Amino acid sequence: MRNPCWGSVGRLMFKNEETEKFQSNEATIQPNGFLLVLEKEDLSVIKASTNFSKIVVGGAKTIIGHTFEELFGAAITANLRRRINQEGRTLMLISGDFPLFDQRKFNCFVQTIENRILIEMEESDDDAEASTEQTVALTEAVASFGKVGSIEELIHLVPPELKKLSGFDRVMVYKLDQAMTGHIIAERVSPGMESFLHLSFPAQDITLETCESYCRNTVRAVPDSYYEPATLVGDSGPITLSNCALASASKLHIQHLRENGIGASLTISIVSNGRLWGLIVCHHAKAKAVPHWLRSYCEVIGKLISLKISAYEDNAERDLKEKLRRFFEKVRENPTQEALEIELINSAPTILELFDGKGLALISGDTIRTYPVTPADIDLSKYAEWLKTTDQKHFFVEDNLRAKFPLEGMIETASGVITMSFPAHDLSMHIFRPELTQTFTWASSIFMSVEKTRANTHPFQVLRQTIEKHSAPWTLNQMFMAQVFFDSMKNTLNAIEQK
Template structure:
């Protein structure tokens, strides 16, 4: 089946827009497996209530409006009052425990949840199904949680992580099918992992259109992570009155657990052949990465504790996912940074900097993982690799100059959609990444990727039908009735450019402009790239530490609740399990707090204190000697070095780099000699040196010593990354000091650095 034409895509976009306008957060109804009270004021008076509030002895449901909560439902008052007094952070629902009400129809047990909404406090009481008793025990869930965390460490890839999550979520919930559904940049979703019992058909590897989950639904998924529909055939329960008396607006149920479901979504579920569903949002760095979507052929209730376990598993999964994807992205950035550094060096050596690119086509193509590239100015059109013809590239250059002149970077994986003449050379350039390399003239570096023809397997025809609906004032969007595999051949598209590749192109553009402005040396260094990578790693460490605090607090809290409220029902072994869980969670929480403090320290500016330089060098030396083989003979000569005013963490790193270099480059000596000393102070600076009798270096290359990735010895002779001395220079310069070196081949080397004698001194 051929790809969608432009008119079909326009119609689909119009339908999606109509669906986007559905007010699913203010439908004014609930699912019937619980009831809701909207409370106002210091007395928590009931201003709105769902129509299914149970009658209590002496308090008919019809009389509840305007009544203080203490009289309306006295059994829940203490829990709600404690929640309000605690002033909870955020707008999400908080679980307050469980309660049993003696209604006129008999005893009923409920799980309580509360959240703020437009100045009101919304209390939801979800009825506890009798068959959920066995699943409510933390002991029953803990082994699965523990095994899941262990499995995360063994997972070698993102697909492995997703498969593990789908399996464990389905095991905990008992649903017929559990899917891990990932969004792409256009918000289409693909099922990347699945676990099922065969009752429902497999959707693995199928794609679903963005219109299945419109924009406002995605926002609700982001804000309210867990959603359950026990029975799609339910009769909605209205909230009375429909509008909040104080505001005249419908009650916002964005954070509601019991919130009713869009009629379109109910129809969608029926068409899928499912009667119950549950979804858990997968958030990475606060953005919606995907969903865990669970389905059951028959109605099914999932108890609160099981749902909380699913939420906990998903958060842990998201942290591991972010770590894995972040590590891959960081590795790619470092690799591209090394290529960029080489290109900058080549350009700096050429009289015409563009020749530095043209003489090294392999690195130019590798920087963006492209099949071809072009450097185009008003006078030149130079082609590298597999590209369109010179005339075709000239035409594209003219279009970019006319229509994209304000774009510093132009990126697309479907050039033909923006520039129709590109259809003629789609096999060579369906994807284009272009950077402007002049502030004044229309000059560009362009990278090309060829068309990759794909067959996309959709879960049913993604073109939704709209039928006239006079009551709605126009057409009504209906979900498709069939989810049989529907294939679409996608043409005119290349593999998308990654953020790291786009970032590398942007950095190259900045560097080229810097060379034109005679700032090649400053931009050739990779200090900015390394600083950005460090900040990302620090931010990730901070995020992991911060996000883990709440789950551990929940574990401790529920353990304490279980120990205090269920102690008569627990065996000695059960109490031991609960104590062990609480102790482990407290220990992990302390570890997280320490990690958080560490990451915050790394995010702060210099923290200078006065310290003993001799003690610092001696500590580094002792630590280094513990890692050396016993046959190494090193004669050390240290100090006295006096006191310095510096950041001790950064200064330690600089000393470690200098001493490790001295140890490394003297390892061929039968007796190495390493001296650390202090020269006479002058001009407000304390001057230090590290001298060794190692292999030394040729002074004609001294200018390269402190550069990023600059090495004067082959890696086969001496290991290293080539950034140690660059870090030394960066640390010293941040303190306001200077670095330089002296040496000769075979006769050792001396590295000097200075530190101001007082804060701000230079």
């Protein structure tokens, strides 16, 4: 949840009657695999998917009531028992000559949920295994990702490498900003496929529940957007499929795919330090098999990219903290308020670099010191008086200062501000950002603008909006470090006063 003293860009108001979820709430599966639900105690089948009728005479009803050992034999049952208490989904191969299943081979994923065991089964054949070329593509992608020196380089390398590995027609990187607005920041498409590059999607399109789901299940696939879901039959007890790869996608997600001519999709989560940083989204014009080897390779790539982004962000944060530490260490060498103020102005270039600001103003009593581009002194004086005469918080971050302090003279150089006020010491410091005109190309399932509602909007029909009189938004890292700086300043001033 955003801190109420942090600014927010005044974008469109969106109303989405059904916010985007990947998974359906219904207990149905995609028919590219089969699902068994076993009682944990005796391994008897209590539920099965209806699409078993494709490979078993009599379908699911023939299977229900049998024990797993009756279906697949003692050796495979012993293998299953070793996996029952393992955490997460574990891979198991079922292969042999079974009365009900002929000589079929299955790649199975096993997971235990309370007193039930879920087994996802996908038929395995030569086409379901990775070729030498595909394994080489994975190796080359991993090697390429290891050579990059920044997040930007990494992200722009992802689409071509994933496209080569997966064979999908469109591969995009979708990044979430601190307001949970999504942006397509990199893309590679096949000829004839529409580009989604630079489209933005409102925060309402991905709920907190959906973010948590993407963090848990980092690879999602819809091999055929025109599939007919298979239901589960058997006992009437409820079952959750939230961690199943075969679980049906939500009706809204399927509608999005179909209405945009997408026959298959593959989504890989990028999770940095426990939060959903973004997604790698792959689209194909026609239905396309997504075998377990491809999902496994994509899981490896997703984790590698997530780890590298986490490392880049951690290093950036460490650098910021080290610069702050050195600054306050220098202040402690001469602990007076006058020395602190001099050091703040002398260190203005470093402080602006820390927060990507363009101007700094230090107001001590009636004295105003600035560096290098800030509002006029008369406007700064009015701003300082306003801070004293309102109940405005002593620390706040804003990218739309006009919404709080309507003085037109400050908009050009100070649309965004980090304000740190210390009224007990008659001191305040302000870091400014100028106005930045931004144009957003919005894409969503349902739009509602400030002026009017646009009904029956095509899910990816775009709507352009220009934002003025705002600065570039402050990042979460910058806001966090500003809070740390404010607290350190307050502690330093209090320590000086007590000497």
